Amino acid sequence: MTTTSTLHTINATQVLRKMRGASQAQLMLADDGRHYVVKQNKPQNRRTLVNELLAGMFLDHLQLRTPQMALVENNDGRHFGSRFPGDPEKAVVYDFVPDSALRNVANVSEFAGMLVFDKWVGNDDFRQCIFTRDASGEGRPRFQAQWIDNGAAFGGSDWQISENPRKGLYLSSAAYESVRTWSEFEPWLEAIRHFPAELVEQAIELLPSEWVAGEGDRLKRLMDRLLLQRSKVAVSVERTIEQKPEAFPNWNRNLASPLALRKMPASYQLTLASQVA
Secondary structure, three states: OOOOOOOOOEEEEEEEOOOOOOOEEEEEOOOOOEOOOOOOOOOOHHHHHHHHHHHHHHHHOOOOOOOEEEEEEEEEEEEEEOOOOOOOOOOOOOOOOOOOHHHHOOOOOOHHHHHHHHHOOOOOOOOOOEEEEEOOOOOOOOOEEEEEEOEEEHHHHHHOOOOOOOOOOOOOOOHHHHOHHHHHHHHHHHHHHHHOOOHHHHHHOOOOOHHHOOOHHHHHHHHHHHEEEEEHHHHHHHHHHOOOOHHHEEEEHHHHHHHHHHHOOOOHHHHHHHOOO
């Protein structure tokens, strides 16, 4: 997980350009010589910045690829920075790739993990990512996905975690063609079931105080609910598969319900059974 030793505060030295999107992020050069996509600390954005930083820390702990984060400081205060993958004058970064390339993304299995994560944190948007060339292996370079734009986590600016089976999915079903059984989800479900509460507390402590001013109690209640949701994610994933079957073209529906319910605590199974009855 990102810690105080790796969550650096750096200084912006140059604003290069505005980025696309409603968040009005800017690409900046910092005094560490690297480039960052920076979301500004403004009153209407503060919950978004909190969401970005907390989600990024949790993804880091789960070893789901996400750009390194930093607190970017300038005359206006401290802002959220997500490292741009390389030199923007040389690196080619794609928002989307064709399905033929998507099927061969080096870490395509992480799309299943990200769906589990997004169901846990109540992502109120579709799943966004960027693609860069992975030239580390042999043969022709493949694409690698990195998970970005987590401002809609925890219900977005409302800070209300609610279940929406149609949210959190990537836009192309090619991302989930390798998902056939619960075995593709289980490593991530298991990791979230055992996600340490102390790491959530540490993450809250790393937030700049001005981002949370006056909302500390609300944030704590939100994180308490998040921890309660750890054992319920399998049901949320199952409901998404049931309501959006076209997103999982190779899913073995004969294995759907039994494994999802068997992996939950008995007390929750009883609660669910009583609701169904």
